[in-house]
Amino acid sequence: MPVALSIGIEGLDKLYDKLERIAPRRAGEAWVRRALVTSAMRVQEIAASEMIIRGGRIGAGRKKTDAPADPERLTSRTGRLRGSIRVNRSPLPKAIDIGSDVAYAPVHELIGVGRARTKRPFLQPALDKASKEFSRIFAKELGRDLAR
Numbered sequence: 001m002p003v004a005l006s007i008g009i010e011g012l013d014k015l016y017d018k019l020e021r022i023a024p025r026r027a028g029e030a031w032v033r034r035a036l037v038t039s040a041m042r043v044q045e046i047a048a049s050e051m052i053i054r055g056g057r058i059g060a061g062r063k064k065t066d067a068p069a070d071p072e073r074l075t076s077r078t079g080r081l082r083g084s085i086r087v088n089r090s091p092l093p094k095a096i097d098i099g100s101d102v103a104y105a106p107v108h109e110l111i112g113v114g115r116a117r118t119k120r121p122f123l124q125p126a127l128d129k130a131s132k133e134f135s136r137i138f139a140k141e142l143g144r145d146l147a148r
Contacts, residue, residue: 002099002100002101002102002103002105002106003099003100003105003106003109003110003123004088004097004098004099004100004123005043005097005098005099005123005124005127006091006095006096006097006098007036007039007040007043007095007096007097007098007127007134008091008094008095008096009032009036009094009095012032012094029093030145031141031142031144031145032093032094032138032141033092033093034141034144035134035137035138035140035141035142036092036093036095037087037089037092037096038137038141039096039130039133039134039137039138040087040096040097040098041087042130042133042137043098043123043126043127043130044085044086044087044098044126046126046129046130047085047098047122047123047125047126048083048085050126051073051074051121051122051123051125051126052073052074052075052076052081052082052122053073053074053075053076054075054076054077073120073122074108074120074121074122080102081100081102081104081105081108081122084100084101084102084105085098085099085100085122085123086098086099086100086101098123098126098127099123100123108120108121108122109121109122
């Protein structure tokens with residue numbers, strides 16, 4: 001992917017060791033996989049629905065309208081960038097990636113556009129917002145696994 005963020009877990013091996021002492025045979029990777037996927041899907045949802053807004057020329061023919069642009073957030077006309085945000089599960093079980101393979105995604109996320117090079121990131125703010133929910137997601141998945 002031209003632009004991607006990764007969610008990883010530091011100290012996972014130490015956590016597995018502690019869980020093995022508490023609940024043998026329950027310290028597996030399944031709950032971590034589920035928690036990482038759920039967390040990544042939440043980042044994807046926030047990036048697509050809150051960080052990229054509709055704007056510019058919308059519609060066709062008589063229904064064509066001009067929606068105001070927002071200088072702080074990325075404005076979408078076609079929805080291509082919004083629809084390109086994907087979760088890559090290949091780094092599991094210790095990490096997961098969220099990103100876009102659209103060629104102009106890194107320009108908005110990392111470089112900026114125009115003479116002023118105004119950056120309008122959509123992945124990092126989504127990760128920042130979603131990260132507040134990660135501890136709850138991980139606790140829920142661990143609880144589900146320990147309850148079995």
